[in-house]
Amino acid sequence: MPLIVKNISFGYTKLKSTLKNISFIIERGKTLGIIGVSGTGKSTLLKVIADFLDATQKKNLRGEISFENQNVSSLKASGKFSFMFQEPTLMPNLNVWQNINLPFKILNIDATTISEKTIELVGLQNFKETYPHELSGGMKTRVALARSFITNPELLLLDEPFSSLDIGWKNKLYEELIQLQKINNATVLIVSHDLEEVLKIADKIILLGYDGTIIYQQEVTNNSPTYIEVHKLKEMILENYQSYNN
């Protein structure tokens, strides 16, 4: 069953809408790339889907979101939902092993075998006892990625997860992400500024405009996009940016 987002409209205040009539469907096991320049509501869209809004903000939310015919809140209790923040958001008081296992501690599940496999997958088996302040940026991101995947989520949202990394780490983590996604058959939503990054891993992309609507959506058939394809998208983004600023 797919993730269905239907007619989502939302604003942090009643006067201004950040998102307007956002609708899309993404099939199970597929990846949706959400692109657009800063301030177009990409991260807000993820927050809305993740149900991170407080009670006051929820009053400004319209529309429906369902995954496998359930709402996201019910997915959370079973650990089938996960979110990776732009910053690794590691618990500074816990070492790598404890950070990766944190979801199990919260959910009160004992799953050492899964944790062992996941930590090996991100290549951090020799850093189990290391604390976050002793890790490099790339390692922190890998810990966060492993933590996001540890509960075998069916729905994973990534908010510019690799933005602070260099190209070498990015490529390595794309591979890890794709590998982990295949194992879990997870549906992934990734927000990014980096067009090449999104086109590499997404099965479908949506482009958000300054007015808070989807100005372009397209299935991605080729994960090695040509210069022309990337250039065409960049032109669209630039056009939207210029029309907004004029």
Added chain:
Amino acid sequence: MKKAILYTIITLLLLLCWQFATFENNNLKLLISNPSQSFQYFQSHSSLIFESVGFTAYESLSGFLIAILFSFVLVFICLLNRKLFEFVLPIMIVSQVIPIVTLAPLFIVLLGIGLKSKIAMASLMCFFPIFVNLATGVNSIEKNYHNLFNIYNASPSVKIKRLYFPLATPYIFSGLKVSSTLAVVGAIVAEFNGAEVGLGKNLFLAAKRLDAELMINSIFFGCLLGGLFYIIVFLIEKRIGKWYINNQKQ
């Protein structure tokens, strides 16, 4: 190690200066005594001094522990209901402007001359720094950490155990360190206002009788007690707060 040696030398030099300054000046000797006479006084009155130190230590420690218990319970209740937190926190911050020492006579009137009034004073002195620091620590936790726990539908008790208290640890210890010395101040101030035994009572009597040796001994043991409390908290922090102490070093 070098620093420790330096501090010891400075202390010894100051003691020597004090000793020599009062060597031929009887007026000064009468007012502030000197290290050797104070030590002789301690040797001859050790049972009285130790009894006073014991009482003040008991009052301070009890007050300190009661303050920890009350502030943690109050923050715990507030965390279960965030609106209550928003209501209570400003009151607590404003309450800090009250000069708490002025309440000592009131406690004596309300709770009597015994231990209760001293413990109440010590705990009130400790309560605000612990509560305010703990509350500030909890409030300073980044939104993403809250969201991280919301991803897995964490219950309030799980959040308190695994999110609020661990991430507020640096603030908690900051409050505990301030309060550890305030507890002794609170107990001594309450003893000034009326007590059967204690360092505060000794100080009060010493000032009245111009008994410089008793005063110096009471001041010395008061400092020692405050320092001891502080060191105990510091050692506990070193054990529990390894993660942020190491982080700060880097």
